[in-house]
Amino acid sequence: MSSVATSEGAAVGGVPDAPVVMPRGRRRTEALMLVFSVGIVAFAYANVGFGLKGAPPAGMAGYMIAFTVLLVIAHLVVRWLAPWSDPLLLPLAATLNGLGIVMTYRLQEVGRDGNPGAMSVPLSTSATLIQIVYTAIGIGCFVAVLVLVREPRVLQRYTYLFGLIGLVLLALPALLPSSISEVPGTGAKIQISLGGFTVQPEEFAKLALAVAFAGYLVAKRDVLSLAGRRLVGIDLPRARDLGPVLIVWAVSLLLLVFESDIGTSAVFMGLFVCMLYIATQRTSWLLIGFALFVVGAYTASKLFSHVGERFDIWLHPFSGLNPSHNAFQLVQGLYGLGAGGILGKGLGAGQPYLTPLVQSDLVTTAFGEELGMTGLMAILLLYGLIVQRGLATSIAVKDPFSKVLVGGLSFMLALQVFVIVGGVTRLIPLTGITTPFLSQGGSSLVGSWMLIALLMRISDTARRPPPQPIQDEGMTQVVNLS
Amino acid sequence: MNRALRRVSIAVLFMFVLLLANVNYLQAFEADSLASKPGNSRAFDAQYQYQRGEIETADGTVLARSKYVGGTYKYQRQYPQGAEYAPVTGYDSLYGASGIESGENSYLVGNSSKLAVRNVIDMITGKPKKGATVQLTIDSKAQTAAWNALKSSGKAGAVVALNPQTGAILAMSSYPSYDPNQLAVLSGDQLNTNDKNLLHDPSQPLLNRAISATYPPGSTFKIVTSSTLFAQGKENQNSLVSAPTSLKLPQSSVSLINNDGEVCGNLGNGKATIITAFTESCNTAFANIGMQVGSAALKSMAERYGMNATSPTLNQELSTQVAKSNFPLEPAQSFTAMSAIGQKDDTVTPLQEAMFAATIANNGTLMRPYLVQQVQAADLSDVYTASPQAQSTPVSANVAGEIKQMMLSVVSSPDGTAHQFANAIPGVQIAGKTGTAQNGINNSGLNDAVFTCFASSGNRSMAVGVIIQGGGYGAAAAAPIAVDVLKSYLENG
Numbered sequence: 001m002s003s004v005a006t007s008e009g010a011a012v013g014g015v016p017d018a019p020v021v022m023p024r025g026r027r028r029t030e031a032l033m034l035v036f037s038v039g040i041v042a043f044a045y046a047n048v049g050f051g052l053k054g055a056p057p058a059g060m061a062g063y064m065i066a067f068t069v070l071l072v073i074a075h076l077v078v079r080w081l082a083p084w085s086d087p088l089l090l091p092l093a094a095t096l097n098g099l100g101i102v103m104t105y106r107l108q109e110v111g112r113d114g115n116p117g118a119m120s121v122p123l124s125t126s127a128t129l130i131q132i133v134y135t136a137i138g139i140g141c142f143v144a145v146l147v148l149v150r151e152p153r154v155l156q157r158y159t160y161l162f163g164l165i166g167l168v169l170l171a172l173p174a175l176l177p178s179s180i181s182e183v184p185g186t187g188a189k190i191q192i193s194l195g196g197f198t199v200q201p202e203e204f205a206k207l208a209l210a211v212a213f214a215g216y217l218v219a220k221r222d223v224l225s226l227a228g229r230r231l232v233g234i235d236l237p238r239a240r241d242l243g244p245v246l247i248v249w250a251v252s253l254l255l256l257v258f259e260s261d262i263g264t265s266a267v268f269m270g271l272f273v274c275m276l277y278i279a280t281q282r283t284s285w286l287l288i289g290f291a292l293f294v295v296g297a298y299t300a301s302k303l304f305s306h307v308g309e310r311f312d313i314w315l316h317p318f319s320g321l322n323p324s325h326n327a328f329q330l331v332q333g334l335y336g337l338g339a340g341g342i343l344g345k346g347l348g349a350g351q352p353y354l355t356p357l358v359q360s361d362l363v364t365t366a367f368g369e370e371l372g373m374t375g376l377m378a379i380l381l382l383y384g385l386i387v388q389r390g391l392a393t394s395i396a397v398k399d400p401f402s403k404v405l406v407g408g409l410s411f412m413l414a415l416q417v418f419v420i421v422g423g424v425t426r427l428i429p430l431t432g433i434t435t436p437f438l439s440q441g442g443s444s445l446v447g448s449w450m451l452i453a454l455l456m457r458i459s460d461t462a463r464r465p466p467p468q469p470i471q472d473e474g475m476t477q478v479v480n481l482s
Numbered sequence: 483m484n485r486a487l488r489r490v491s492i493a494v495l496f497m498f499v500l501l502l503a504n505v506n507y508l509q510a511f512e513a514d515s516l517a518s519k520p521g522n523s524r525a526f527d528a529q530y531q532y533q534r535g536e537i538e539t540a541d542g543t544v545l546a547r548s549k550y551v552g553g554t555y556k557y558q559r560q561y562p563q564g565a566e567y568a569p570v571t572g573y574d575s576l577y578g579a580s581g582i583e584s585g586e587n588s589y590l591v592g593n594s595s596k597l598a599v600r601n602v603i604d605m606i607t608g609k610p611k612k613g614a615t616v617q618l619t620i621d622s623k624a625q626t627a628a629w630n631a632l633k634s635s636g637k638a639g640a641v642v643a644l645n646p647q648t649g650a651i652l653a654m655s656s657y658p659s660y661d662p663n664q665l666a667v668l669s670g671d672q673l674n675t676n677d678k679n680l681l682h683d684p685s686q687p688l689l690n691r692a693i694s695a696t697y698p699p700g701s702t703f704k705i706v707t708s709s710t711l712f713a714q715g716k717e718n719q720n721s722l723v724s725a726p727t728s729l730k731l732p733q734s735s736v737s738l739i740n741n742d743g744e745v746c747g748n749l750g751n752g753k754a755t756i757i758t759a760f761t762e763s764c765n766t767a768f769a770n771i772g773m774q775v776g777s778a779a780l781k782s783m784a785e786r787y788g789m790n791a792t793s794p795t796l797n798q799e800l801s802t803q804v805a806k807s808n809f810p811l812e813p814a815q816s817f818t819a820m821s822a823i824g825q826k827d828d829t830v831t832p833l834q835e836a837m838f839a840a841t842i843a844n845n846g847t848l849m850r851p852y853l854v855q856q857v858q859a860a861d862l863s864d865v866y867t868a869s870p871q872a873q874s875t876p877v878s879a880n881v882a883g884e885i886k887q888m889m890l891s892v893v894s895s896p897d898g899t900a901h902q903f904a905n906a907i908p909g910v911q912i913a914g915k916t917g918t919a920q921n922g923i924n925n926s927g928l929n930d931a932v933f934t935c936f937a938s939s940g941n942r943s944m945a946v947g948v949i950i951q952g953g954g955y956g957a958a959a960a961a962p963i964a965v966d967v968l969k970s971y972l973e974n975g
Binding site for chain 1: 483484485486487488489490491494497498500501502504505506508509510512513514515516517519520521522523524525527528552553554556
């Protein structure tokens with residue numbers, strides 16, 4: 001690992017004689033940015049009320065106070081437990097989370113109280129409250145991660161335990177009967193639904209597996225970096241080292257087949273291949289991983305109709321019966337985006353309810369419709385900034401495990417946004433995965449907050465100044481040892 | 483590892499650039515094409531999200547307006563005048579529109595390119611979008627007079643009144659009509675039911691008889707026949723023509739007679755002046771004139787009066803095809819004779835009837851009929867103002883003067899077919915021509931009553947065409963309606 005010259009790194013590896021520039025925690029910046037994000041969310045919330053009724057929404061004060069209190073708690077915990085962490089991550093996540101709550105409220109009000117429209121699956125009257133409770137749980141888990149993981153390297157000790165937890169969580173829905181694990185109407189077996197309470201274990205499996213991958217790869221990276229044969233200028237890995245890649249590939253394919261969950265399968269494969277690449281710096285691993293995924297997905301699309309259908313919808317959404325049948329959801333989402341245009345209809349003034357299940361996978365189209373291209377681009381840039389802060393942390397941090405982990409997590413977030421936003425905007429085939437922070441629902445939100453906690457924990461390590469050597473210790477004292 | 487991380491960062495940057503570019507493409511460039519895709523109910527509902535412009539008459543009577551009702555469709559269309567104006571306004575329903583509602587839709591919705599700059603300003607200043615107001619040329623008093631007269635006659639028919647100097651349509655009424663409010667309902671099921679009822683109604687209330695139905699013109703066509711003859715420059719209203727009581731048509735077993743076998747004029751030699759033949763509407767005289775000038779000349783003149791053609795301005799304003807008034811070239815002399823008195827294959831719209839009189843009233847120049855006077859944006863600035871255009875000049879002012887004399891005589895002469903209206907409007911001289919058109923196979927149907935006329939008072943003048951299906955005599959069934967319309971307009975001048 002070479003030493004890195006980032007703004008933080010300059011202080012760390014500075015010339016000993018130069019005046020030491022103390023890196024700053026920038027917690028005040030964070031506090032200020034949090035005020036800003038509460039402002040944006042409050043404005044958006046009021047906007048929904050004005051868009052629907054011409055008056056601020058009922059119960060707005062209560063929700064906003066709860067939201068603010070949660071952020072104050074998160075901020076105080078960060079001051080206490082991760083004072084050197086990146087100051088932008090918390091406000092960025094808070095803004096997205098807040099906008100998600102606002103959209104949940106907006107969709108909850110559809111068809112109620114004289115508001116226009118009807119949702120394909122109506123939200124309960126307490127959906128906003130529940131979303132705030134999930135936010136509280138999310139921030140609770142955020143705090144828990146910061147409390148339990150004081151030092152990221154600790155996680156490395158439990159590499160295999162996390163791997164096991166991750167696999168169990170992933171496999172669980174596939175093994176459970178459909179009545180418990182199937183998302184109604186989609187055929188995707190990705191959740192555990194008991195007594196009205198639903199958890200999507202994959203949201204947590206992702207984090208567990210990321211930790212496991214990082215631990216494994218850092219331990220084995222010397223072996224995995226060994227070159228085997230050379231083929232057209234690329235060093236291929238040794239055949240015997242292909243094992244782990246093949247295992248992850250097999251798991252992702254199983255996900256694809258048994259849980260009908262192409263999006264998650266792509267995200268897992270992408271996460272692993274990316275971490276493998278970061279750990280080994282071998283381009284060949286990237287190519288092998290990518291080729292394996294493409295071959296797997298192509299074969300699956302030929303063998304399983306539900307996978308093939310996704311491609312057909314992607315390529316020909318407007319032809320034949322597609323617009324009103326298979327592609328209805330995608331097409332309605334696209335119509336929503338088109339209707340939003342450049343400046344959007346305004347929160348509460350669009351018709352996002354025409355898109356089936358707009359509250360979950362297609363929530364981006366609701367934002368695109370009501371906030372327009374401008375708002376949607378701003379939201380994408382919020383994600384982009386989180387990912388950028390994560391990758392910057394990854395470059396800054398010295399410990400290889402943390403490097404691989406935070407690099408992988410950042411890439412996973414980017415990939416997730418790419419898969420779902422790219423899916424609903426028809427850049428790539430639409431596969432149902434949640435939009436981090438924005439989709440209605442708890443597991444994804446809690447998982448996303450845990451991810452932010454890990455990024456902040458590692459950025460705290462990366463930006464923390466080394467213990468200052470005592471410069472001025474006076475004259476060397478002669479100690480008489482007689 | 484940092485080298486790999488930097489590459490990953492570049493890949494991530496690339497992914498986000500792709501997403502941003504695609505969002506730009508969809509929402510900025512593709513938005514219009516998405517809006518026009520089939521089944522895009524958002525684009526459809528969007529029309530009901532803000533206030534559609536009003537339609538009003540020249541004198542400010544509101545014919546159509548949008549009322550806030552809330553719900554998915556925030557505004558509902560209302561037609562305060564109901565059936566009376568349905569042939570003009572048409573309807574704006576969930577499934578489609580007709581009439582002015584359809585033809586002037588881009589103004590009423592506010593999407594016309596002429597409104598684009600104002601829309602951008604409104605968007606920036608946050609003013610709610612509102613469509614432009616379309617002001618018609620219709621005079622509400624004339625329209626109401628036409629409607630009431632048609633309604634009290636109880637027979638299917640239509641009235642069109644024109645301003646001869648401009649071509650502005652002052653009244654356009656068709657009976658039976660329908661209440662467009664029935665089609666402005668915001669429930670799809672209710673709309674389907676109402677629409678079905680109207681479509682299956684045997685009285686055809688959706689048919690705009692003023693422009694979409696054609697009838698034989700009968701003797702009113704003698705205006706065209708006279709025009710053809712006078713245009714040749716050799717004869718005038720005082721020239722003598724052969725007007726026997728019975729005329730055996732060449733190569734035919736049919737003999738043509740005058741109405742009720744009357745003798746034409748009082749010269750007693752089987753001849754009559756053209757003005758007499760016109761005043762008394764002698765068929766044999768005009769059959770002879772027709773055979774004299776020939777079918778080609780009649781057709782050419784008929785076409786200069788607007789027959790055999792549709793009306794482009796009205797087609798666009800009403801989003802429909804105005805029916806062509808028909809005058810084909812007749813191969814046989816006997817047919818030419820019949821066509822010269824408005825029988826055989828001749829058919830006209832009530833609009834065409836008004837155009838006959840309007841041409842004469844305007845000294846031989848036919849003005850292009852139009853219905854939209856002005857379009858006013860929501861900020862009250864004008865975006866469109868009609869400019870009258872000449873369509874053709876069928877006859878010289880001289881010939882028009884001759885024919886005017888004859889038409890005046892129809893009403894003023896004691897022998898005139900419409901003599902009973904000589905003093906119908908105090909101080910106003912009406913010039914007119916009656917028509918009683920035989921109808922159906924072997925003329926078994928009831929006669930259609932036709933009347934075309936014009937009059938002026940002060941600086942107001944008006945030409946009216948009336949056709950009453952199965953009305954009988956033109957003077958009895960059609961002329962009283964036309965006179966009512968003239969009266970309403972000229973007396974209120």
